Amino acid sequence: MVQISKLLAVAVTLLAAPAVAHPGEKHDPHVVKREIHAREALAAAAKRSLGGCENSLHARQLAKRNIARRSRAVQKLRQKRGVTANPQKWRRDQAALEKWEAANHNRTAILDYSPATPESIIFGANTSCILTPTITNGPYYVWGEIMRENVKEAQYSDGVDVSLEVQYIDINTCLPVRGALVDIWQANATGVYSGISESGNYAAGGWDSTYLRGIQQTDRDGVVNFETIFPGHYEGRATHTHLLTHLNATLLPNKTLEVGTGSVTHIGQLFWNEVLRSAVEKMYPYNTNTQNVTTNAEDMWSVKQADSAYDPFPEYIYLGDGLDDGLFAWIQIGINATADYTDNSYYSIAAYHDTNGGHQNSDSFAMGGAPSGSRSAMPSATSS
Template sequence: MVFVPSIAATLAVALSLTPMAVFGHPGEKYGKREALEEMGNAHVVNKMNTRALEACQNSPAVKARKERAIARRAEKFAQLRRDKGIEKAPWLHRRDAAAFEKWAALSHNKTGTLDFTKETPSKDIFGANTSCVLTPDNANGPYFVYQEHIRTDVVEDTVGVPMHLELQFIDVQTCEPVVGVLIDTWSCNATGAYSGVSAKGEGGLGTTYLRGVQPVDGDGVVNFDTIFPGHYQGRATHQHLIAHVGSEVLPNGTYTGGRVAHLSQLFFDQTLRDTIEATAPYNTNPIPHTSNLEDWFTGYAATSEYDPFPNYISLSNKLEDGLFVWAELGLNTSSNWDHYAPYASTWKEGGGYDNPDFDFWAVASPPPTHG
């Protein structure tokens, strides 16, 4: 397996000083050698696709797409504020960010209270993309549920800080918006529990909260209404993403078939996390927090080119009014990452069903190798 020597060397030092990670969810466990090889391979994939996208950033079609994105985000932000009756309230903006430690450093915290006026250039606010390159593909974790509902609003009766998530996907082979792709997203609730799975401490097979699938529109965009995720043992706050290519939409509002062309996790600014975790119901979670830099999976999620932290704006100066979060992500639609996307259960009419072939402890990697 190919790996990048500089990345591997850095990670080897870190891993040699760190005991074997133990996570709150089975399956999120790696041996040192496997972790180094998989991380290195993911970064090689990232660099290849970065070059592909860089070659077309100045084309008229790409520039036009970016202008549409600016206008779309500005209108969505205004709509969300109108819906809540807070058009005149001040708001917070996380602007551009500048390897994971760079993105998570103090300079990354560029939020401030701003007054939204007609004179505020939309391109200064909504033109910022987290990145125009492919996020390194990484383990999807042990709680992927196959055939989830196709829907935009996934909140159900969960309580937390509202989060409107807009994701735009670009085909790195064509530099055009992806077509015919279903985007799958899920997260734990404010106190760290996942829906849709039977494992101890989770929501159970009959639950579907904070899970949903959407087909991309003509600009490769999907929108989800969810809540800001909580945390659990050994993991920083994160949002799961999977891109399905070639899937069939079923009459019952779910999907089947296809292959996984992309899987990743988005992370969130530490300052934002700390602020939200101090509020209810997040602050009722007794599990210790794991910082972004301590999270085992961040080795996959960042390169010097890719920022895994999405852009965000607080809809007002009150957290309870929610966040507008967006990111632009490149993917290779011909990729097949099914090996890294085993599912714990399947949603069918009448409820969920465990996958009898699913092994929680083998999902992420081969058995750990020591030494």
Template structure:
């Protein structure tokens, strides 16, 4: 029998290892009460969503979608290797698991422990889904930039381990792919700096690196080419995600309007993080590392039912060949999480502009109650 900790147990571990407040960037400051309240709310919503999806888990339509996903991931893997000229190079795979402590354990190192080869069925490699379809909605952090560029390649001139990210969104209301939504993703660079914001130590309003938006296709899928994120004080390595519903695509290659129906953060296996952080340019970042267990937001996402660590494959035998990372995420397209997604700045023609109404502390505060 495998023991899996509850949400409260995971949070207790994080609280016991952390000071009273954790400060990454301004706005990522949490006390125990606020963390418990927001984690509880997120997991109630996610549990309801999970039950909605479970009812149609074995439907022919869902099975067909999963078969398409396996075939698509296999082809993406092969294409990425061809493009890098490493068709015949060895490669490594990370299998899935169910809970934060199992994946965050210091002894964990399954990256290369499975003997997969070209003859291995796609189901064995690409059929697993470590997010268990759902990831709880949680705070998006303080550096969301509104109206960012619609593009799939967000690297620009940033140096780091190449990462191809594939995300599939499923609407929990009908178990069908979430089409006609815009997916926003961003992360910091190898030394912990974000583009698009004017805060001290960040890239500045005129920068756009590692940020982009893509519309989902008929299978609810988006793909981005980025790099493996770096780290900064008080936070584990993570990738930000927001899903916009009802947005309008503009002629200048950005978007406007709509509601935020999902916001979350993906995290990465500790062994993979440690391996990458030992290489340049990541090793030049002198900011102390924060492990997954010490980070507040992994506690948001990880329970027995929800795994915030996406599946990945190293495309070749060397990190410079890059990673292929994928996850399936459930969302309710009727949800509105706008309160938890205030933006620090807006990208407009000619550059970025600070949001004069942005309050860093609002990002970390529970919504107002009425009555």
């Protein structure tokens, strides 16, 4: 039985190099250093909190359901895609992660399992981690995105398919967080975000574009699923996927969130190990991205400092014997369900999307300092 504290993953860290990264975002390095220390302290405290309930009956039952659900998801994905090759079952354990961290911070050790490896080993373990949620969402968050599981669109969404499962656990009770509304957004394969038309990020379709953005509501096990692609990189930031979680927000009849309702209980980002990123970026259209790569070790918010209480890297497996068949990835995030970061200085809304389309929140870029150059959207492409 894998303990819940061994399953929780931090989708946390904040991001951005001071000169480049998200346009409009600058940070005092001294403030960043203090935030990193605060993150580590919060993570340690949250892990201690989980220790009081991780062996409860409901926690053990949840772990069993997780294993069965992930196994079913992979089987369905393989059947849907007609994949017959044995899947590559890759995961990192804590010892491998610590070995990587102690070595050179430039690659994640990966363990390759055979087809005979039990599902409880493959789907029942994450590296140990806890969420520290006081981090920025960056200036590219759009309020009012569409309720949908598949965030890929006909254009600008070509890339390596990722079926992503995210599970939220309350650190105070070890119970799943039900009914939370979870936003996801990320850059496409060439490093461009939809919904934004600013120096440094001119998306095709401008403020009206919505590719690779969406919202889902957590189920009884605190789980949301998104069909997306592996994110592309852009200069100044390690490759990442954004998540933002609302509790008690009002869902309108048009399946968008009512502005100003609910609390923001989690602001975070998932990161991807360098071995996987390097493999993905050899493929089209990632290999057309001419921007400089920022590794996890180079990220100013010390993504490299994953440890027993902080680990923002999802687990994943190849659905087949290569990336063409796509990936299944999963992560568990421990949150304090009573927290509210709505008024936190790191929470900002770049734009709104409503019945009239998208429009900029003019106050969101007040931090100033867009980098030189711009990122144009990738050419039209049909997602697979």
